[in-house]
Amino acid sequence: MSCPDRVPVDETNDAVEPHGRWGSTLPEGVEIEIYRRSAETVVGRTIMSVEAPDPWFLKHGATAATLTDAATHQQVDEVRRIGKLLILDLANGVRLGLRFGMTGRLIVDGTASIDSLEYSSSRNEPAWDRFALRFDNGGDLRIRDPRRLGGVELDPDEDALGADVFTITPTQLRRRVTIGDVALKARLLDQSRIAGVGNLIADETLWRAGLDPGRRAGSLDDDEVNRLARTLRSVVSVFLRDGGSHTGLLQPVRIRGGSCPKDGRELQRRQIGGRTTFSCPQHQS
DNA sequence: CTCGACTCCTGTTAGC
DNA sequence: TGCTAACAGGAGTCGA
Numbered sequence: 001m002s003c004p005d006r007v008p009v010d011e012t013n014d015a016v017e018p019h020g021r022w023g024s025t026l027p028e029g030v031e032i033e034i035y036r037r038s039a040e041t042v043v044g045r046t047i048m049s050v051e052a053p054d055p056w057f058l059k060h061g062a063t064a065a066t067l068t069d070a071a072t073h074q075q076v077d078e079v080r081r082i083g084k085l086l087i088l089d090l091a092n093g094v095r096l097g098l099r100f101g102m103t104g105r106l107i108v109d110g111t112a113s114i115d116s117l118e119y120s121s122s123r124n125e126p127a128w129d130r131f132a133l134r135f136d137n138g139g140d141l142r143i144r145d146p147r148r149l150g151g152v153e154l155d156p157d158e159d160a161l162g163a164d165v166f167t168i169t170p171t172q173l174r175r176r177v178t179i180g181d182v183a184l185k186a187r188l189l190d191q192s193r194i195a196g197v198g199n200l201i202a203d204e205t206l207w208r209a210g211l212d213p214g215r216r217a218g219s220l221d222d223d224e225v226n227r228l229a230r231t232l233r234s235v236v237s238v239f240l241r242d243g244g245s246h247t248g249l250l251q252p253v254r255i256r257g258g259s260c261p262k263d264g265r266e267l268q269r270r271q272i273g274g275r276t277t278f279s280c281p282q283h284q285s
Numbered sequence: 286c287t288c289g290a291c292t293c294c295t296g297t298t299a300g301c
Numbered sequence: 302t303g304c305t306a307a308c309a310g311g312a313g314t315c316g317a
Contacts, residue, residue, distance in 0.1 A: 274291090
């Protein structure tokens with residue numbers, strides 16, 4: 001399957017500023033890509049120790065002992081990303097899978113590539129460090145997650161994820177996403193069909209594409225599928241360039257009573273796919 | 286296989 | 302001022 005683990009580097013590949021620039025965002029595909037770039041600096045380093053103080057944070061049977069056994073004295077060969085999953089390939093073939101939930105931040109050598117998350121705290125509370133790798137050069141990589149919705153696992157099932165949001169083609173979108181009776185937005189959030197779309201990317205994309213989030217996913221015609229594919233690609237590209245999923249045009253008005261920036265209509269607020277959904281009844285259909 | 290409902294986590298915030 | 306309850310979304314599970 002196509003598992004593009006890195007986004008083509010283009011003019012959007014600005015150096016990540018460590019402080020102050022980022023607004024409140026959410027760990028969606030865009031943010032995990034920013035994390036991945038900040039973690040490239042650990043490639044080639046050797047893991048000296050593993051800190052896994054929170055058993056709840058370890059998934060699929062992993063324990064502090066199994067993680068320590070698998071990772072200690074191993075060199076990091078590569079850092080990849082599929083959707084919202086960050087993967088560290090170790091020299092012995094072990095893969096470490098890192099997930100960030102809605103409040104997890106990645107801190108590499110003491111620096112967070114994203115300072116502030118929408119529903120998290122920007123305080124730097126060491127007690128919120130749920131997992132860490134210490135390297136031979138004295139640096140470290142840690143996940144700081146106040147609400148513990150992220151997690152770490154050994155050898156994650158990469159095949160369980162759909163095509164990555166940055167590189168999915170219109171054909172893949174048509175075959176796996178725009179089918180069936182479920183709401184279009186719920187489909188976009190289904191990581192097994194398309195990996196990396198979270199609530200903010202979904203709302204912004206559908207708003208820009210003029211598509212109603214509540215429409216049956218299978219009801220789109222060819223033109224609409226192509227428009228969705230184009231818009232999705234554009235949105236993640238712009239979000240990455242601008243620094244996160246919170247930089248959209250819809251984001252400032254994703255509040256009760258907010259008005260559509262395009263035509264001024266009051267936005268509709270609904271729950272779709274279990275998530276708060278804002279859309280414009282005027283131009284999204 | 287599909288799909289909706291439910292559950293988990295806890296810092297922040299609105300409201301009394 | 303101090304308290305409580307509602308709220309947020311990613312991911313997993315369960316039953317129809």
